[in-house]
Every structure is written in structure tokens, then in C-alpha cells.
Amino acid sequence: NAGVMQNPRHLVRRRGQEARLRCSPMKGHSHVYWYRQLPEEGLKFMVYLQKENIIDESGMPKERFSAEFPKEGPSILRIQQVVRGDSAAYFCASSLERTGSGGYTFGSGTRLTVV
Amino acid sequence: DQQVKQNSPSLSVQEGRISILNCDYTNSMFDYFLWYKKYPAEGPTFLISISSIKDKNEDGRFTVFLNKSAKHLSLHIVPSQPGDSAVYFCAASEGGTNAGKSTFGDGTTLTVKP
Numbered sequence: 001n002a003g004v005m006q007n008p009r010h011l012v013r014r015r016g017q018e019a020r021l022r023c024s025p026m027k028g029h030s031h032v033y034w035y036r037q038l039p040e041e042g043l044k045f046m047v048y049l050q051k052e053n054i055i056d057e058s059g060m061p062k063e064r065f066s067a068e069f070p071k072e073g074p075s076i077l078r079i080q081q082v083v084r085g086d087s088a089a090y091f092c093a094s095s096l097e098r099t100g101s102g103g104y105t106f107g108s109g110t111r112l113t114v115v
Numbered sequence: 116d117q118q119v120k121q122n123s124p125s126l127s128v129q130e131g132r133i134s135i136l137n138c139d140y141t142n143s144m145f146d147y148f149l150w151y152k153k154y155p156a157e158g159p160t161f162l163i164s165i166s167s168i169k170d171k172n173e174d175g176r177f178t179v180f181l182n183k184s185a186k187h188l189s190l191h192i193v194p195s196q197p198g199d200s201a202v203y204f205c206a207a208s209e210g211g212t213n214a215g216k217s218t219f220g221d222g223t224t225l226t227v228k229p
Contacts, residue, residue: 004158033216042119042204042219043159056216091158098215100147100208103161 004029005074006092006107013082013114021077021110025094032075033104034067037089049075082114118142119207121220129228134192136223138205141186146210148181149217150190153202162203163190195227 005024013019025032030050035043045059049069060067064082069075079086089111093104120139128134138148146167151159165172165179165188172179178191192199202224206217 006158031215035219040221042121042221045216045218048215056213059216093158100149100210100214100217101164101166103149103151103164104159104217106151106158106160108156108158 004092004094004105004107006090006110008110009108011110011112013112015083015114016081019079019082019086019112021079021090021092021112022074023077023092023094023107024074025092026105029094029096029105031095031098032069033093033095034075034077035091035093037091037109039088043091046077079112082112084114087112087114116141117220118145119205119218119220121203121205121223123223124221125224125226127226127228128195130197131194134190134195134199134225134227136190136192136203136205136225138188138190138220139186140188140207142207142209142218143186144209144213145207145218146214147208148179148188149206149208150177150179151204151206151219152199153204153222159204192225195225197227197229200225200227 032049034046047067048056064080066078089109091109093106149164150162153159181188202222204222205220208217
């Protein structure tokens, strides 16, 4: 059984292009979280989704960023008109339940480079 | 305002000795505290957690201690092994309607020397 699958592993975009990051949670997990890690920093929460619903998007920048987790298919983090400051590692995680005690299962991340 | 702080960016210990990683927090609403381990080019891996109603949780070589009055927790690894060399993140999450998301510290890089 595969864990959390993220693709692509590496993504290079020119300034102004769109970036689409995909995440398939672990089988049976219905809670998905996106985190961003800038160099030499910790992981910063972006958004928490369940199937077809955004539960908490308090960490999402107000412009250019959006996320979805449709009924069928992976969760998508979409960044429009990328800028150099968007270069970071983006991690997706999933969990079986909403409570915090059991921890997340993380994917290996997508490293976005904006040139 | 950083709600979870790991004040030591790095720690180096000898194989077989104890590693102690520290974490401080400011938010009294945190219900759970978690530790993750991360190798380069991989996602974090969940290690151990502790509920705010406990002061100690142990799992094999890993023990987490929580001091609520000091808003401080620590992860003890005994004995340390070279394979433990990684970045360790402390994280915390609330319960209730804010359950789900976790707030992470900036990490401590542990190096275990053979």
C-alpha cells in the first residue's frame, strides 16, 4: 500500500506561469493538509481539506493560491502567476481522523523552483 | 509570532549517548504535541506524540516529556544511533473546532557521531 503520493517531485516554472501540485492521500485517509517549507525554516500550514470541502485555509495566501480535494482524484494545490518567492518545498499530508494525536503521514514533497 | 520554538538549530552527540531536543510553545490551547523526523529530500515522519493531560510518553528509545507550567517539551533519544541523524521538528495542535492543523517549529538538526 503506497503512502502519500505527491507529484511531480520537482517542478520548474517561469515567473508568471501556473504551478499545479498533486497529492493522493493514503488509502482510507479523508483528511488532507498542505504545508510549505522555505529554506532553513519549518513547515508552515497552508490549508486543510476533506473530500469536496475546505475546512481551514487560514494559512493560504489570499491571492494566487487555491486548493481543492474533489470527490474523485487527488488533491490539487494551484499557484497562479508564480513569483520567485513561491520557490519552496510543498508537502502534503493525510490522516485518518481530524484529531492531532496520531500525527500525519507526509508525502515526499514537491520542490518548486521559479526562475 | 512563532507559537512553537526550537531554539537550538543543531545538536551533536556521540553514538550511545542521550540526545535531548527541546521545544517551547506559547499557545495554551494546544492539546497535542508531536515530534517528527525528517531526512533530506523526504517528507517528515511521525515519531511520537503526547497529550496535554500527560507529562510523559515513551516508545522504545524515544521519550517525550511535557512541562505544561513551563510550556516546554523535550524529546529524549536513548541510546542515540547514527541512523538518528536527521532534522527533528516539534509540532503542536489544538483540539475542538481548530483540530487538524499543526504548528511546527523550525527544526533541530541532530548529528550522531559514530
